[in-house]
Amino acid sequence: MPIVEIRSLSYTYPGSTKPTLTNVNLSVEEGEFILLTGPSGCGKTTLCRCLNGLIPNSYGGEFNGQVIVDGLVTTEHPVYEIAQHVGLVFQNPENELFCTSVEREVAFGPENLALPREEVRKRVEESLAMVGISHLRDKSPEELSGGEQQKVAIAALLAMKPKILVLDEPTANLDPASAQSVLNTLLKLNEESGVTMILVEHRLEMVAHMAHRCAILNEGRLVLVGKPEDVLYSDEAEAIGIGIPKVVQVTKALGINKMTGKCPLTSWSLADLLRVWKN
Amino acid sequence: MVTSRPFEGVEELILFEDVSYSYSPGRYAIEHINLSIDKGEVVAILGENGAGKTTLIKHINGLLKPQSGFVIVSGMNTKDTTVATLARHVGLVFQNPDHQLFAETVEKEIMFALTNFNFPEDEISRRVDWALKEFGLLEYKDRPPFLLSGGERKRLALASVLCYDPQIVILDEPTTGQDYRQKLHLASLIKKLNSESKTVVVVTHDIEFAADFIPRSIIMSKGRVIADGDSEELLTNRELLMSASLIPPQLVELSWDLALNPPTIHFDEIVSSVKKLLEGKKA
Amino acid sequence: MKAFGFDYKRGTSIIHILDPRSKFIYTILFTALTVYFVNPLVLLLVFLSSVPMVIVAGVGKSWLRSIRGSLFFIAFIFIFNLIGIFWTTGSVADALIMSISMSLRFMALISIFSVFFLTTPPEDLTQSMVQLKIPYDYALTFNMAMRFVPTLSREAQIIMDAQRSRGLELEKGNIFQRVRNYIPILIPLIISSFRRAELVADAMESRAFGAAKRRTSLYVLTMGRRDFFFILFSAAAFLAFLSLKILLGIQ
Numbered sequence: 001m002p003i004v005e006i007r008s009l010s011y012t013y014p015g016s017t018k019p020t021l022t023n024v025n026l027s028v029e030e031g032e033f034i035l036l037t038g039p040s041g042c043g044k045t046t047l048c049r050c051l052n053g054l055i056p057n058s059y060g061g062e063f064n065g066q067v068i069v070d071g072l073v074t075t076e077h078p079v080y081e082i083a084q085h086v087g088l089v090f091q092n093p094e095n096e097l098f099c100t101s102v103e104r105e106v107a108f109g110p111e112n113l114a115l116p117r118e119e120v121r122k123r124v125e126e127s128l129a130m131v132g133i134s135h136l137r138d139k140s141p142e143e144l145s146g147g148e149q150q151k152v153a154i155a156a157l158l159a160m161k162p163k164i165l166v167l168d169e170p171t172a173n174l175d176p177a178s179a180q181s182v183l184n185t186l187l188k189l190n191e192e193s194g195v196t197m198i199l200v201e202h203r204l205e206m207v208a209h210m211a212h213r214c215a216i217l218n219e220g221r222l223v224l225v226g227k228p229e230d231v232l233y234s235d236e237a238e239a240i241g242i243g244i245p246k247v248v249q250v251t252k253a254l255g256i257n258k259m260t261g262k263c264p265l266t267s268w269s270l271a272d273l274l275r276v277w278k279n
Numbered sequence: 280m281v282t283s284r285p286f287e288g289v290e291e292l293i294l295f296e297d298v299s300y301s302y303s304p305g306r307y308a309i310e311h312i313n314l315s316i317d318k319g320e321v322v323a324i325l326g327e328n329g330a331g332k333t334t335l336i337k338h339i340n341g342l343l344k345p346q347s348g349f350v351i352v353s354g355m356n357t358k359d360t361t362v363a364t365l366a367r368h369v370g371l372v373f374q375n376p377d378h379q380l381f382a383e384t385v386e387k388e389i390m391f392a393l394t395n396f397n398f399p400e401d402e403i404s405r406r407v408d409w410a411l412k413e414f415g416l417l418e419y420k421d422r423p424p425f426l427l428s429g430g431e432r433k434r435l436a437l438a439s440v441l442c443y444d445p446q447i448v449i450l451d452e453p454t455t456g457q458d459y460r461q462k463l464h465l466a467s468l469i470k471k472l473n474s475e476s477k478t479v480v481v482v483t484h485d486i487e488f489a490a491d492f493i494p495r496s497i498i499m500s501k502g503r504v505i506a507d508g509d510s511e512e513l514l515t516n517r518e519l520l521m522s523a524s525l526i527p528p529q530l531v532e533l534s535w536d537l538a539l540n541p542p543t544i545h546f547d548e549i550v551s552s553v554k555k556l557l558e559g560k561k562a
Numbered sequence: 563m564k565a566f567g568f569d570y571k572r573g574t575s576i577i578h579i580l581d582p583r584s585k586f587i588y589t590i591l592f593t594a595l596t597v598y599f600v601n602p603l604v605l606l607l608v609f610l611s612s613v614p615m616v617i618v619a620g621v622g623k624s625w626l627r628s629i630r631g632s633l634f635f636i637a638f639i640f641i642f643n644l645i646g647i648f649w650t651t652g653s654v655a656d657a658l659i660m661s662i663s664m665s666l667r668f669m670a671l672i673s674i675f676s677v678f679f680l681t682t683p684p685e686d687l688t689q690s691m692v693q694l695k696i697p698y699d700y701a702l703t704f705n706m707a708m709r710f711v712p713t714l715s716r717e718a719q720i721i722m723d724a725q726r727s728r729g730l731e732l733e734k735g736n737i738f739q740r741v742r743n744y745i746p747i748l749i750p751l752i753i754s755s756f757r758r759a760e761l762v763a764d765a766m767e768s769r770a771f772g773a774a775k776r777r778t779s780l781y782v783l784t785m786g787r788r789d790f791f792f793i794l795f796s797a798a799a800f801l802a803f804l805s806l807k808i809l810l811g812i813q
Contacts (some may be wrong), residue, residue, distance in 0.1 A: 040430050041459040052768055080773035088768045091456075096494060096765035099711050100684040103304045107780040114774035121780060132572060138572060142712050153765075172456050175327040176526040202458060205487070205529045243459035246487075246529040246546065251773050253550050254557070267529055271536035274556060335728045342723050371727040377757065379716070379724040381749035391746065395729030425753050440728060 002027035003163060003196050004051065009065035011046060011055060020046045024065070024222045030163065033190045033197040035211035035228060036244055037204060044200045045091075045222040048168040050074065051198065053082040070163055074213040082110065087157030092242065093149035096191070097141040102152050105141065109160040128156040147178025151185060160188075164196040165189070170256055173200065183207060204247035208232060209265040216240060227261035292318045292447065292478050293339055297348035300334055308334040310502045312348070318446075319476040321469060323489035323510065332442035335499070339480070340369040353446060367492045368394055370445030372435040374452040375400050377438035380424040385416055388424050389439045396443055410442040430461055437468070447478045454485040466492040488512050490528040490544040498523050515542040570680060570726045576788065577619035582690040584789040588796040589678045592756070595803050596670045601812050602663045604803065609670035611799065612677055621680040628676040629669065640665045674703055684708040698777065706762070721750045 009024040027159075028034055032066045038044055043129065049055040054065035069075040070085035090096045098107040106127050111122040128134040131151045139250040141149055150170050167186070171179035187210050189195045201207045208214065214228040218240050224231045231237055232248050247270050250256075256270075257263050260277055264270040289366040295314035301307045305552075309331040316322055324332050336342040338350050341357040341364075348545075350357040353368045373379055382388040389410050393403045409419045413435045419427060424435055441448065454462050462485075469492060472479050483489055489496055489510060496513045500523040506513050513519060515531050527535075530549050534542030537553050572578075575733055577585075595608050616625045641662035648654060691701035725746045726732070732743045806812045 025527045039460060040456070042426055048763075054764055054767060058764070058767060078773075079767045080770040083768055083770040083773075088764075090761065090765060092761070094713060096759040097366055098706050098709055098766065100688075100705060104598050104685045104780065109769040110770075111778045112770040112773045114777050115779055117780065117782075120778050124780065127799060141709070156769060169456070175524070176486060177327055180526060202456075203487075206526075214449040241458070243462070243487075246549075247533060248532075249546065250533065250549055250553060256553075256557075267532035267536045269532060274537065274553070278556070278559070337723065340727055361731075363729050363731050366727050366729050371724075373720065373724045374728070375720075377754045378721045378750055379728065379746075381746045381753075391730075392728040395731070443729075497689075522580060526590075 002072055003030040003032075004028035004198070005066075005068040006047075007015045007066040007068075009047075009050060009067060010062075011050065011064070012062040013046075014061045016061075019062075020220050021050070023177075024217075024220075026222060026225060027213060028196060028198065029183065031099065031190070031194045032179075033187075034199065035204075035207055035214045036198060036200045036217060037202065037214065038217035039241060042217045045168055047217065048088060048166050048198075048200060050086045051164075051166045052079065052086040052158055053079045054088070061148075083109070083162070084113065084160050085162055086164045086166060087154075087160065087162040089150070089153050089157065089170045091169045091172050093141075093146055093153050093173070094155045097149055100140055101137070102128075102139050102144075103137040104139065105152055106156045106159050109156060113160065123159045123161070127155040128133055130158055130189065131155040133189065143177060143236055146174045147181050150174065150178075150182050154182075154185065154189075156193075162195075164198065166198045166200075168200050169202065170199070171206075173202070179203070180206065183210065184209075191210045202243060204232065204243055205247070209269070216242060229265055232265065233257055233263045286540045291482075292316055292320075292353060294351040295335075295338070295348070296350075298338060298345040298346045298350055300338070300343055300345060304420065307502045309338075309499075312504055314497065314504060314507065316478060316480065318478055319473065320495060321431040321450050321473050321479045321493050322481070322483045323496045324480060324499060325484075325486060325489060325496055325523070325525060327484075328502075330499040330523070331502040332499055334502075336371065336451065336480065338483055339365075339447065339449060340370075363395070365390075366445075367443070368445055369449060370440040371442045371449045372437055372451065372453065374455055376432040379427075379436055379439070380432060383423060383434055384421050385424055385427070386411070388419045388435060389442050392439060392443050396442070406442045406444075410438040413441075414438040417465040429456065433457070433461075440471075445477075448472055449480045449482070451482045452484065453481060455482060464489060471491075475545070484488050486514065486525055487528050490530070498522070498525070511544045514544050518544070570682065570684060571621075571624070572683065573620060573681065575619045575681070577615055577677070579788075580681075580792055581783050581785050581789045582686050582790050583694070583783070584785065584796075585678050585682060586690070587793050591796055591800040592674045593671065595800065596667045596674070597813065598696055599807075600660075600663050602659060602666055604806060605670055607662055608803070609666060609673055612673040613671070615677050616673070619677065619681045621677075624677050624680050625673070628680075632668070632672045636665045636668055639668055653743045680688060684779075686783060687700040689779060689781060692779065693783055710758075714751075717754060718747065718751055719748050724750075736776070744811055 001214045004027065006024050006026045009021055010019050011021040013020045021267045036044060042097060046055065050067050051069060056075065058077050058137060067080060072082055072085060074082060088235050097105055099176055103124060107120055110123045128137060131154050133151050134147065136144065136148060141152060171182055174182065182254050183206060186197055186199065193246055199207065208228045211228050213226060214231040215222055215229060216224040216237060224234060233252065234243055238244055245265065247267055251270060252265060261274060288444050295312045298312040299307055312335065321388060326332050338345060339352055341360055341362045341468065344358050349409050352365060357365060380388055382391060386407055389407045390403060393406055411420055414437060416435060416438060424432060427435060454467055463562040469479050481493060494510055496510040497504055498513060499520065505523060506519050514528060528544055530544055530546065531542055533549060543549055592608060596605060599605055616622055640661045643664045644657050647660045648657040688701045688705040691704065692698055730743065730746055734743065
């Protein structure tokens with residue numbers, strides 16, 4: 001059974017006349033890593049908010065269809081309940097950290113759930129360790145770099161033991177090295193702890209190879225879903241105007257994908273492919 | 280330090296001479312910066328957060344005055360010139376449009392700088408019209424800026440600075456949160472400004488963007504300029520990128536993985552090199 | 563805000579590890595003293611009594627910054643009182659003594675509050691509010707205010723830079739014009755604060771805010787023996803000061 005199921009989802013914000021999402025269908029298996037991309041304003045952020053029930057529970061608006069996460073129909077459960085199944089990481093870490101120390105930040109979720117104190121403490125320890133930031137516990141979010149802040153945000157969500165993490169352009173405001181470090185953390189969580197990932201990202205060259213599947217949203221519709229290599233090598237993806245990774249462009253320009261039947265996403269896989277093929 | 284530029288005998292538009300600045304005693308935000316940028320150049324400033332990029336560009340329009348050394352912009356020493364005077368020559372577009380948009384309408388937003396610089400009235404309306412059309416904002420003319428979409432706000436921020444036709448344009452992280460199409464637009468805007476012999480300085484994390492569109496790069500690390508020169512030369516230098524904590528562009532990675540000599544940042548060159556490799560197989 | 567001693571840094575001194583509630587009692591008692599007395603010598607004594615705590619806590623630098631930051635206000639209070647009292651009483655001596663008292667009173671207040679804020683982690687402050695049965699929503703609001711003060715001041719700086727880069731001259735014109743010059747700074751600041759408030763609300767909801775009526779607290783503050791002694795000592799000092807009035811009739 002899929003862990004996330006979106007069924008003919010359409011959504012219009014209150015006061016708006018144009019729907020932001022139109023008939024979106026997607027199911028995600030447990031443990032999958034989904035890369036969601038698409039041009040600005042295509043509805044990615046809105047879709048993220050639908051996944052943890054902020055839409056429609058807090059936003060109102062016209063909501064049609066169904067979103068089921070970990071067995072919960074989002075319209076039938078309050079956000080705080082869904083939060084224990086889906087964690088949502090935002091674009092700007094500055095606005096998602098509101099406590100004065102990292103430890104309190106991570107404790108905030110489990111405290112809200114009124115878990116026994118020992119359990120809260122245990123979850124704080126575990127989450128900090130999972131993200132590799134135990135050494136930052138006494139810092140104030142103000143003192144941290146953007147990458148560290150984003151890791152704190154991730155740890156703060158993990159403390160509620162969600163099976164699914166949804167990340168809305170978590171690296172947009174980070175420098176490349178911090179971005180890479182955050183992405184590696186996500187990959188590790190997915191591979192080692194089996195957390196289902198739904199990652200919104202523009203910088204496809206950095207993430208395409210991490211994902212099991214790639215989905216492209218365009219003007220509120222899910223237009224392409226499939227293996228990253230199938231999606232990124234398709235002519236439709238090129239036409240929509242997402243930033244196709246250079247390796248894909250080189251491979252396509254030379255027709256290597258057609259000749260070998262392989263679709264590399266990284267420089268090293270293309271180089272390996274050429275090496276093997278040459279001999 | 281890697282440098283491939285002559286320092287004397289050219290007429291610089293922006294000149295940094297041994298500039299240092301610190302916000303708190305004992306820790307320099309930028310240190311011993313020597314730099315010269317000519318009229319009509321397009322330059323990228325790269326480096327991780329905290330490398331000193333923002334401090335550096337704030338010296339160009341005088342928001343910060345050097346604590347030691349000096350900065351000359353369009354022949355003016357920034358120490359003796361007000362921000363308002365320098366701003367007339369230097370247009371600085373900040374990363375987040377929400378940090379500057381305030382007017383009741385898009386039109387008034389564009390008028391703000393023009394009024395501050397005392398442009399005559401007919402000139403103001405001419406320039407506002409131009410900016411509205413140039414940045415595709417004509418239909419939003421009477422709308423409040425904060426009701427525009429993110430992409431539109433970013434364009435308005437650009438329009439509200441470029442409307443007064445500054446000689447030097449500085450863009451701080453212009454590609455943040457921008458999709459591929461928007462980046463292409465930005466690249467063509469930079470090209471256009473360049474063709475009008477404007478000087479464009481782009482502060483960016485987006486090394487792919489710099490590699491694709493900007494001929495000269497300045498790489499900063501820990502408050503110092505550690506390299507300054509031809510983008511291709513710098514962005515294919517593995518040790519240099521490592522020491523500045525920069526992730527190489529994917530084409531450069533590919534060049535290295537294919538052991539191309541010399542490595543390149545140009546798509547066409549990679550394609551023809553790989554083609555040669557493949558022909559080698561057939562032969 | 564730094565001028566008022568809000569730049570708390572983590573520390574391990576005896577003053578730092580006291581329960582915020584005991585420090586709060588000290589703050590209340592000594593604030594009362596500064597309000598109660600007008601004798602400049604007593605006020606000087608109250609001021610000086612806070613200095614050993616500053617030294618023990620090792621926050622001298624930040625404390626000095628607080629005092630230095632308030633010098634402008636102190637000068638203002640001094641001059642204002644001097645002129646005002648001279649105007650009404652016509653006595654230079656009275657005016658001088660009174661304005662010295664007022665300035666010392668203000669300095670003592672700054673110092674006492676600095677000790678409190680410089681040695682108390684904001685989160686412990688919030689926690690002590692919760693344990694004093696103040697509703698969690700209010701305590702959290704207070705905590706968030708502390709958290710976002712630096713963010714807001716940084717943002718104000720960026721906005722000011724952005725508008726000056728578009729030719730805004732803040733110091734231009736008469737007093738009314740100058741106030742109006744700040745509109746292009748205030749509006750983006752307000753709008754982005756609203757935007758931030760919405761995003762923060764989303765982030766809080768996404769972390770199960772409001773899930774249970776009574777939430778857990780990771781840490782619970784407990785009063786120890788040192789708190790008992792500290793309160794005892796503060797109360798004793800308070801009474802000693804009061805006895806100055808009762809026994810010696812000092813106002």
